[in-house]
Amino acid sequence: MSKQRLELLSPADLEDCRIPLVAEPLSADQAERLAPSFKALGDPVRLRLLSLIASHEGGEACVCDLIESFDLTAPTISHHLKVLKEIGLVTAERRGTWVYYRARREAFDLLSTVLAVPGGVAA
Amino acid sequence: MSKQRLELLSPADLEDCRIPLVAEPLSADQAERLAPSFKALGDPVRLRLLSLIASHEGGEACVCDLIESFDLTAPTISHHLKVLKEIGLVTAERRGTWVYYRARREAFDLLSTVLAVPGGVAA
DNA sequence: AGTCAAACTAGACGCATGTCGAAGCAACGT
DNA sequence: ACGTTGCTTCGACATGCGTCTAGTTTGACT
Numbered sequence A, B: 001m002s003k004q005r006l007e008l009l010s011p012a013d014l015e016d017c018r019i020p021l022v023a024e025p026l027s028a029d030q031a032e033r034l035a036p037s038f039k040a041l042g043d044p045v046r047l048r049l050l051s052l053i054a055s056h057e058g059g060e061a062c063v064c065d066l067i068e069s070f071d072l073t074a075p076t077i078s079h080h081l082k083v084l085k086e087i088g089l090v091t092a093e094r095r096g097t098w099v100y101y102r103a104r105r106e107a108f109d110l111l112s113t114v115l116a117v118p119g120g121v122a123a
Numbered sequence C: 001a002g003t004c005a006a007a008c009t010a011g012a013c014g015c016a017t018g019t020c021g022a023a024g025c026a027a028c029g030t
Numbered sequence D: 001a002c003g004t005t006g007c008t009t010c011g012a013c014a015t016g017c018g019t020c021t022a023g024t025t026t027g028a029c030t
Helices: A011-017 A028-041 A044-055 A063-068 A074-086 A105-115 B011-017 B028-041 B044-055 B063-068 B074-086 B105-115
Strands: A060-062 A090-095 A098-103 B060-062 B090-095 B098-103
Touching (some): A011 A105, A028 A044, A028 A105, A028 B028, A028 B044, A044 A098, A063 A074, A063 A098, A074 A090, A074 A098, A105 B105, B011 B028, B028 B044, B028 B105, B044 B063, B044 B098, B060 B063, B063 B074, B063 B098, B074 B090
Antiparallel strands (some): B060 B098, B090 B098
16 A cells, blocks of 8 residues: 555645646656545545535535435444545535535636546547 | 455446536446546556556556566566556556556546536635 | 567465554543 | 434454565566
8 A cells, every 4th residue: 555644634735736637657656646636536436425525505414414415324424524635635524403514616627637638538 | 344355347438427526416326436446546566556557658557667666676566567457557568578567547537427526626 | 480579377475454443632511 | 401313433353454584477688
């Protein structure tokens, strides 16, 4: 696992990675910092969670709503939300009884740029 | 791991997923089919391999060149290339003694679209 | 055929990770 | 104060996954 550290990385730590993968070779360091974000996207539950949160009106969703969308226990959903939060793909805010998760669209945008094919798809 | 199947999925099987994550909620089925691709990107070695291949002149690279870029054994690199190939991110072709890997830019483009933020980043 | 080099496969080992039940916190209503 | 509801943390378990060594296949060139 190449020394995988899954620690808090503020999205700012990835700003110097905003370069398409196909444009120039990624440095080992850049790859080490980018990979955890993609790994976080590599689980179907987390992908759906992200999509539910991001596409929800207001760009945020309450945990109680999210849990109802899955056949999984609350701790499991909570675990996945924690992963997404620690990697910087969402933020969490408690308002009274409920906790709301919000998608960090800058993070989506950065990762989208990394995968983009500037010259078009034609080989 | 939600019944993760990491089987050959031809990129065409993902064409109906070419919708930004933030635009509408992903179905469970779409998420199950998309997640393995992101999981494949979730390793620093594979990210660098992809970048090396895609950014190499001619859009392809020989395994022997790739191996030299890492402090890993040949079987390990071979393993990662197999993962990328089975998921449809690269193709492989043997020409004489050497095997050349080529990036499937349509696959990159599709995943980039999934993460795109159509309306712009401004919340 | 024999040999060498490139690349892959097989099997093993250890760490990472997804899931759960149980317990703990936090905020609200009575 | 007390119980209830929403959410998280803890600890445990099974499976997944990255890496290695050793062995195998493929092709080229004598």
